[in-house]
Amino acid sequence: MKSTFVMLKPDALARNLVDLIILEFQQAGFTIARRQLKNVDEATILAHYDEVIARVQLPFFKERILESFVNQDVVILEIVKGDDVVSEVRTLIGKTDPKLAEPSSIRGKFGDDDMSVAISEGRLVRNLVHASDSDESAKQELALWFKS
Ligand code: ADP
Numbered sequence: 459m460k461s462t463f464v465m466l467k468p469d470a471l472a473r474n475l476v477d478l479i480i481l482e483f484q485q486a487g488f489t490i491a492r493r494q495l496k497n498v499d500e501a502t503i504l505a506h507y508d509e510v511i512a513r514v515q516l517p518f519f520k521e522r523i524l525e526s527f528v529n530q531d532v533v534i535l536e537i538v539k540g541d542d543v544v545s546e547v548r549t550l551i552g553k554t555d556p557k558l559a560e561p562s563s564i565r566g567k568f569g570d571d572d573m574s575v576a577i578s579e580g581r582l583v584r585n586l587v588h589a590s591d592s593d594e595s596a597k598q599e600l601a602l603w604f605k606s
């Protein structure tokens with residue numbers, strides 16, 4: 459058995475989609491090993507997204523991350539399945555841009571945003587859920603978010 463880290467982002471809570479999204483994971487055969495409601499602080503979200511902040515070359519990207527997450531509630535999950543849990547969860551959540559995500563994926567099914575619109579408006583794309591992209595980042599993110 460292996461674990462991955464999932465975060466239901468503030469837009470998922472604002473739209474009351476927490477239970478429906480968790481049901482998607484359960485119906486796909488994943489086990490929710492840990493679940494916690496968390497109010498986000500600046501240090502944690504900056505540590506979480508430091509690689510993305512370095513990679514995405516958009517003006518004000520860091521500021522947009524801070525205003526979207528700091529002092530907002532999120533739901534954090536540890537999700538468990540077999541050796542391929544990280545990639546299987548990434549497939550289930552779908553592509554970063556909800557407009558391009560498979561209709562059967564979580565972002566495709568529940569997403570209400572479009573990356574090109576978000577970029578033209580200079581903001582983060584709303585895509586409801588984060589999932590770790592490698593075994594190594596899963597380990598780091600689980601340790602970061604579940605530490606307290
Ligand atoms: P993912 O969440 O699919 O792993 P990334 O790690 O590339 O995607 O980016 C983290 C988050 O930052 C995305 O989920 C999205 O909310 C936001 N984001 C990334 N790139 C952009 C972009 N070019 N424009 C707007 N928002 C972005």
Ligand code: MG
Binds near residue numbers: 591
């Ligand atoms: Mg990512």
